Amino acid sequence: MDVTVLDRLLQISELFQRDLANAFAGTPLTTARVRVLWVLAHRGPSAQHDLADALETSPRNVTGLVDALEAAGYVRRAPHPTDRRAYLVELTAVASEQMERMRVDHAELSAALLAAVPESDRDALERGVAAIADRLETLVLADEAARAAVREASA
Amino acid sequence: MDVTVLDRLLQISELFQRDLANAFAGTPLTTARVRVLWVLAHRGPSAQHDLADALETSPRNVTGLVDALEAAGYVRRAPHPTDRRAYLVELTAVASEQMERMRVDHAELSAALLAAVPESDRDALERGVAAIADRLETLVLADEAARAAVREASA
């Protein structure tokens, strides 16, 4: 029963979640809410249905997340310039700064983790992790397509 | 803005979660519940507070998860042989078989992912991923210790 690369990756996956939860403990921010802020930082002001697409969740869920973020002062709902049904959700100054800090932390963590790997292993590591990510993505997407086909057939 | 190893690892982390959710869609099983079954499969029949320790969650939460698993026929609450306050939670035959299938799937996924990596990169990959996992664990634990110290000081 040896520890495989897969097990290590799962362990890393758990540690990431824990680290993120720790980082925002004691604030109104949570994983789901930070993801909204993160997307807004990268895409700029967005309509809620665009956020739903980017986050791969339902528009209804975005409403709730934006409600919470708005109440806590992290985002604003501005009127959409051309569509009166929609809002433009945008970061407040506080949230922009927080996201910038997060970007820096992300870069620092990236560097710190890479520094733990001997120089001579880094290229192979980079290739290997990329290959695994691609393969895993392919497998998951194929699996989801197969499930969708089954649902289609039984409908 | 290049894609770092860290970004790849985060992507892998998301894909794992998605894969697990897909695998149990349409059943009463969820990530949290499967984790309970997984622990039981590895530790054998356990008292609920032991499950809470193993899952790093509260005993109260375990009560709810075991309630759901018991209602769905995946576990049984047997009397504890020496402690009348406690139960021994144990897998039913159905759940044992499911966990065995899961173990096989796990091994197959492990093999499939490793097969995506060229033979010549595997050793370096293994070392690199292990080094990153260890470093990340160290960082997270140090961070948690620092937070605990702050809480202690302000109390």
Added chain:
DNA sequence: GCGAATAGTGCAGTACCTTCACGATATGGA
């Protein structure tokens, strides 16, 4: 114009998790 699609939300419901309080039982001394 007018019917159909779209943007967002109220309402209802599920799951996961927390904290606090409590009853039942176990345990380690005096």
Added chain:
DNA sequence: TCCATATCGTGAAGGTACTGCACTATTCGC
């Protein structure tokens, strides 16, 4: 032996993250 104390599990209450359906307001295509 008896009692204080700790432990095991759960009721109650509450917060967050989701889902689906129904509905309003608006936009868009013909």
